[in-house]
Amino acid sequence: MSRSVTSVRAVVWRETRSSTIIVTVLIAGVIEIGLRSFVASGGAAGMLGLIPLVRNPAVAALYGRVSNLDNGGVFVVWKMGAFLLLTVAMWAALAATRLTRAHEDDGSWDVLVLGRHNRDSVLRTTTLVLAEMGATVGAASWLVLLAGGQTPGGSAYFALGVVATAWSGAVVGLLAAQVVAPRRSASQVALAVVVVAFFIRVVADASPSTQWLRDATFFGWVEKVGAFQPTDGTALVPALAGPVIVVGIVWWLQGRRDVGGALWTHPDSASAKPFLLGSTWTFAWRERSSVWRWWTVGLAAFGGILGYLTHALVSLAKTDPGYVALLTRWGFGAMVTGIGFIALSSVVMSVAFTFLVVSWISSVASDEVKGRLDVAFATGPRRVAWLVSVVTSALLAVTIAAAATIVTMWCGVRLSGTSMSIATVAEAVLSALGLVPFMVGGTIWLVSRAPRVTFAVGSIFVLVTYVVQALGPILNWPALVLQSDPFHYLRAVPVQPFDLGGLAWVSLVGVVVGVLGLWRYVRRDVVS
Amino acid sequence: MATRALDINDMVKDFGTTRAVDHVSLSLEPGEVVGFLGPNGAGKSTTLRLALGLLRPTSGSVHVLGFPAGSDEARARVAYVAGDVSLWPQLTGEDTLTLLASLHGSTDGAYTTELIERFELDTRKRLRAYSKGNRQKVALIGAFATRAEVLLLDEPTSGLDPLMERVFRECVVEARDRGQAIFLSSHMLSEVEHLCSRVAMVRDGKLVNVADVTELQTRIGVEFDVIGDAGDLSTITGVTHVEELPDGVRVRITGSPVPFFAALAGSKVTAVHGREASLEEIFLSYYDEPAAP
Known part of the structure; x- marks a missing residue:
């Protein structure tokens, strides 16, 4: 990697380093607490009585669907999974809008895209860093689960689910940053998309007749993988490939607008609105x-x-x-x-x-x-x-x-x-x-x-x-x-x-x- | 004795172990324009922010028209233009001026309209769509329109084109003639030279000099280009510097020029061109010397 690209990568990583550490520690900590609470609750035997609750549509809508509660990993998936994945997706979306749209708004992007770089290389580097951030959180999840005695395969599927969710949140942020300006609007749109995606998963799990809706949201794809349960590894394909495809769309969109521009933005001019001033x-x-x-x-x-x-x-x-x-x-x-x-x-x-x-x-x-x-x-x-x-x-x-x-x-x-x-x-x-x-x-x-x-x-x-x-x-x-x-x-x-x-x-x-x-x-x- | 517009008394400001302002004392009288010069990081903005009450001095005091800086009375009498104007990006220029007026509490609406026209500001645009210079105009209009008794301006012409710089100078002169006091931090030495009666120079947080502009110019001296053969002028009383030119010499004279002109009498000099030292030269003469330990 050339020295100049390394420099851009270092600049971008420096901006996200703190939040990546915080989110990684938070996610790892919550998983660890989940594993311990499973043991403290009597393990698989102690969870037997919760199975009807787990399968209840209302509970499934809130927590997601799992087929059993016979190991700590699936307990973490059920009890914390929705919270963890929503947090990761929102964090990644906000990071993406901050690293792209915010820098275009404040003019610091201009400095990065001059000289040896162009916009494509800077966006590629930024995307790579976002992917690495998601991988970092996923890797931490995998390690905590392994250290907690969970199966390597289940742990890997869960970790890949976290990665897929982070990547999905990130591309939602990247896409919003291309389409909407300024940064505040882009962040709001990105968060709204993530929340709507989460709501779609909630509705999907509320009833067998709405299960098909899981295919309409990355939260649903990750759930379909079924970590620590009968696993459908093929569900990982759209979960991981989807973000990659959308990234291509992001790069295509960037090439069709000015730096600082967007497909949709508040008009630069407006009539005076002195109310509430x-x-x-x-x-x-x-x-x-x-x-x-x-x-x-x-x-x-x-x-x-x-x-x-x-x-x-x-x-x-x-x-x-x-x-x-x-x-x-x-x-x-x-x-x-x-x-x-x-x-x-x-x-x-x-x-x-x-x-x-x-x-x-x-x-x-x-x-x-x-x-x-x-x-x-x-x-x-x-x-x-x-x-x-x-x-x-x-x-x-x-x-x-x-x-x-x-x-x-x-x-x-x-x-x-x-x-x-x-x-x-x-x-x-x-x-x-x-x-x-x-x-x-x-x-x-x-x-x-x-x-x-x-x-x-x-x-x-x-x-x-x-x-x-x-x-x-x-x-x-x-x-x-x-x-x-x-x-x-x-x-x-x-x-x-x-x-x-x-x-x-x-x-x-x-x-x-x-x-x-x-x-x-x-x-x-x-x-x- | 009339109350001073701004009275900074032995002010010190430390940020941790870094001393940003080191025993600075200076004052500003009503109707006076004082320039505040210094290199980057010298403590100019910090001094201004102390005078506004945005920062608390480690020791010393600051008063605005007799009121402690940052007090209700002081804030009501002060207007401020920041070095880097940052306001709410989604508001239009007009909405921003409306907001600034309501926050300050007293603004001359007719003068605001006049200033908008003079500064040629399109107030329908949102602040995020403005260039740096136009954002600066919003801040300047907002400040001048208050008719505040004391104006504290931190690099106010940053980003302005020459035409707007001229408008700014006119506004400063008008404000001064109305009896308002202006404290002007600037890198535009020509601007300070034309607008200010006094200049305060700061370096590494310390005040190195406060003097009238004309006095400073006199201190540095007057420069003459002597065209022709003038002989050896280096020994003439008052000559402080001699520089060879292709067709003559350049000399700097402090004090009376009589010995110099007397030496030129009878020489084979064909022309003499004189000019006063610029503030830039004065400024550089202070900052070319190493700082005292």
């Missing part, structure tokens, strides 16, 4: 309204799907009371009623709500680092007013998103033929907002202490604490660890009582941390 409070909303739209539509759609799946679980409970008793012993008893399923689903949705809040408030730090707030802070409102206005808009955004989710979830429940009042659904969804005060305070603190990595650290915190809450009890982790986790205090309301004391305590911690963060924020140097 009159104060920091209104501008905080206007600046982030497109993000809010995507989040609200996504959450509402997910809520509707969850609501629609309620009936499948209710039907199961009616046919097998003994199964209900077994699930109750496992701690899944709440899921066999419609209300219980809605309640547990809302706990899952709390992750999305907290992500919305973290990303919304993190944008203040992002704007500061980019220098956009220099004039505002030097000649305009107080910093505290700016930050508080963003926090207020975040609370409004998450409230509206929750309201939309309540409506769509209830509609889904009703469409499924289940009887449930909208008040019950509202109780469940609103209880999922219980961690918002804590996350607001924590994010403010991060903005004050680490503005350059606020979003990354905040996101990782949400993911890690959710995983600890989900799997810690199964692994018999110390009570101190579990009680230190904010998700520990979220209950499956209304099936379980709202933990007012616990959430009040967590919220108080959030308020204290937030106040300390605010104090620090107005006293530190403005970063740029």
